[in-house]
Amino acid sequence: MSEPRQQKSDGPTNLSDLREARLEEIRQHAQRAALQPAPKLDGLTLHASPETGYYEMPILKKPQWKSEIPLYFFCGGTAGASAVIAAIAGITGSDERLARDARALAAIGGIVSPALLIADLGMPSRFLNMFRVFKFQSPMSVGSWTLMAFSSNTAAAAFLSTWQQRFSLAKPFRILQTAAQLISALTGAVVSSYTGVLVGATAIPVWNQNAAILPLHFAASGMAAAGGLLELRGHNSPALNAIGLITSLGESAVGVSIELRKNHALKPLKSGSSGWLTRIGGFFSGPLPLILRLLSFGAASNRKKKLRKIAAASAVAGSLATRFAWTHAGSVSAKDTPLLLHGASNALAQKH
Amino acid sequence: MTVTAFLTDSTLCIGCKACEVACKEWNQVPGDGFIWSGNSYDNTGALGHSTWRHVKFVENGVTPGLGGNSPEAFSWGFSSDVCKHCENAGCLEACPTGAIVRTEFGGVFVQPDVCNGCGYCVVACPFGVIEKDEQDGRAFKCTFCYDRQRDGLHPACASVCPTESIKFGNLDDLRAEAHGRIEKLKSMGFDDVQLYDPVDSSVAGTHAIFIVRGDPGTYNMPPKPEVPTIYLRKGWTSAAIASGLMLAATLFAFLGGRRA
Ligand code: SF4
Numbered sequence: 001m002s003e004p005r006q007q008k009s010d011g012p013t014n015l016s017d018l019r020e021a022r023l024e025e026i027r028q029h030a031q032r033a034a035l036q037p038a039p040k041l042d043g044l045t046l047h048a049s050p051e052t053g054y055y056e057m058p059i060l061k062k063p064q065w066k067s068e069i070p071l072y073f074f075c076g077g078t079a080g081a082s083a084v085i086a087a088i089a090g091i092t093g094s095d096e097r098l099a100r101d102a103r104a105l106a107a108i109g110g111i112v113s114p115a116l117l118i119a120d121l122g123m124p125s126r127f128l129n130m131f132r133v134f135k136f137q138s139p140m141s142v143g144s145w146t147l148m149a150f151s152s153n154t155a156a157a158a159f160l161s162t163w164q165q166r167f168s169l170a171k172p173f174r175i176l177q178t179a180a181q182l183i184s185a186l187t188g189a190v191v192s193s194y195t196g197v198l199v200g201a202t203a204i205p206v207w208n209q210n211a212a213i214l215p216l217h218f219a220a221s222g223m224a225a226a227g228g229l230l231e232l233r234g235h236n237s238p239a240l241n242a243i244g245l246i247t248s249l250g251e252s253a254v255g256v257s258i259e260l261r262k263n264h265a266l267k268p269l270k271s272g273s274s275g276w277l278t279r280i281g282g283f284f285s286g287p288l289p290l291i292l293r294l295l296s297f298g299a300a301s302n303r304k305k306k307l308r309k310i311a312a313a314s315a316v317a318g319s320l321a322t323r324f325a326w327t328h329a330g331s332v333s334a335k336d337t338p339l340l341l342h343g344a345s346n347a348l349a350q351k352h
Numbered sequence: 353m354t355v356t357a358f359l360t361d362s363t364l365c366i367g368c369k370a371c372e373v374a375c376k377e378w379n380q381v382p383g384d385g386f387i388w389s390g391n392s393y394d395n396t397g398a399l400g401h402s403t404w405r406h407v408k409f410v411e412n413g414v415t416p417g418l419g420g421n422s423p424e425a426f427s428w429g430f431s432s433d434v435c436k437h438c439e440n441a442g443c444l445e446a447c448p449t450g451a452i453v454r455t456e457f458g459g460v461f462v463q464p465d466v467c468n469g470c471g472y473c474v475v476a477c478p479f480g481v482i483e484k485d486e487q488d489g490r491a492f493k494c495t496f497c498y499d500r501q502r503d504g505l506h507p508a509c510a511s512v513c514p515t516e517s518i519k520f521g522n523l524d525d526l527r528a529e530a531h532g533r534i535e536k537l538k539s540m541g542f543d544d545v546q547l548y549d550p551v552d553s554s555v556a557g558t559h560a561i562f563i564v565r566g567d568p569g570t571y572n573m574p575p576k577p578e579v580p581t582i583y584l585r586k587g588w589t590s591a592a593i594a595s596g597l598m599l600a601a602t603l604f605a606f607l608g609g610r611r612a
Contacts, residue, residue, distance in 0.1 A: 053572045202580050223602075
């Protein structure tokens with residue numbers, strides 16, 4: 001598999017003469033064979049036109065990512081946000097148990113994320129090529145480097161914190177631990193949001209028309225999933241509930257803005273299977289947990305816990321569905337030849 | 353160093369596919385199979401990891417004297433498509449490994465030993481050219497016969513084209529030649545000939561330009577290709593705001609929670 005598919009042509013001169021002769025042969029054959037009777041047009045349903053393009057073939061290639069990539073968007077987003085929660089819970093000293101679990105969640109995500117990326121590439125050694133160069137203009141490059149910094153610092157922070165709790169840490173190690181925790185939180189915020197930049201800076205219309213929203217959207221989604229998972233772990237924390245409230249409000253706003261904008265490029269988010277997935281993901285991320293959390297304020301303690309747990313589960317499921325919805329919408333969008341030929345307004349007019 | 357280019361003149365193309373065959377033979381590209389797409393005599397459909405030249409077969413109405421071999425037959429429009437070797441290439445910018453490079457001839461070349469198959473170039477190409485070979489795991493596209501050019505030879509497709517529909521040479525010379533050819537065709541009564549050369553887009557021109565009759569959209573040539581790096585500023589601004597909000601919102605949640 002790793003053999004070069006192409007072979008170099010460093011043969012002796014007579015061999016290269018032979019090759020040139022072969023090209024001449026193809027040329028002459030083509031000249032002779034070109035005189036062919038034209039076929040009958042009967043039964044031809046598709047045709048080429050300025051409106052529909054070349055036999056309605058897609059102009060763009062659809063994303064060739066396997067399901068590992070949307071899973072990675074979810075996993076990396078959750079881990080990054082969890083590192084932010086861990087650092088701030090730790091610094092404010094409000095909840096050491098919560099900080100510990102958030103660190104663990106971030107560390108697990110920091111290990112699973114590169115594993116998912118490697119699985120998509122098919123070969124571990126291929127992943128190493130990501131670190132040949134650093135290219136600022138490639139979000140894939142910036143993201144890979146950030147993920148590496150994130151994973152290693154998060155693992156270090158989790159390890160040193162556990163050590164400190166069990167035994168105790170000498171001062172230099174405590175400084176190291178704080179530094180690792182800080183870097184983990186800062187890179188975590190980038191890991192949560194850069195996937196939105198990555199998807200937005202492409203030729204796929206439904207993605208690039210949302211280039212400004214996607215990073216905010218993905219960050220909110222990751223935050224919601226991280227908070228939700230920690231609540232499901234049994235943390236009944238008002239801070240996590242506040243995070244749940246803020247993110248579900250943000251996700252509702254994203255949903256409303258998608259529904260209201262009249263850009264033809266957004267069609268895959270509103271109709272067909274990708275549209276349904278988007279709406280289901282949006283409902284579980286936005287309105288449903290928002291309502292449940294608002295209801296929980298007036299409820300008795302037992303019911304309050306229950307409502308918040310359902311809201312948390314809904315947000316996690318919504319976040320996962322949202323990542324798959326956007327990936328799927330990209331595949332649908334790549335096939336929209338009329339849109340690419342005529343821009344949003346004409347394509348819209350043509351469909352009605 | 354001179355910037356080399358292709359000028360593909362579809363008014364001269366006879367649809368013989370010698371370019372497709374020569375490309376496959378020279379570059380040892382796997383076959384596409386002889387399954388007809390159902391769209392005219394097209395068996396390859398579009399450019400892809402194993403199709404680096406693709407002859408498009410556009411069937412027009414019956415136009416006596418044009419195309420076809422008899423007056424009753426409909427007229428043909430053929431155009432041999434290829435990687436545009438963009439001035440601002442989406443694939444090259446997006447590539448995280450540095451596998452995709454600009455050659456000394458101005459072409460865009462994928463180094464197969466460096467490509468790791470991340471697939472980001474696939475969604476970054478505004479022309480839908482580069483594609484990942486799912487079996488091999490890496491992305492492939494036209495090399496502009498970089499190996500042949502280095503030996504002072506013309507690309508295989510241009511060498512075999514029996515009608516000189518595919519011309520190879522210096523970009524500026526070919527642009528001038530294209531304008532001359534269009535003038536000539538117009539004087540012969542072909543009012544609908546056009547040059548496809550998207551210089552006014554963010555792609556800033558391509559090193560593969562085309563003369564076509566009628567709307568280039570018929571040949572799936574996008575009128576306004578954009579290099580996706582134009583969306584980076586918006587994206588990173590949003591990511592910076594998102595990161596700030598994540599930290600601020602979490603801080604707010606924990607401080608507020610402590611007071612409550
Ligand atoms: S046409 Fe596509 S594959 Fe070719 S150079 Fe431009 S972006 Fe790259």
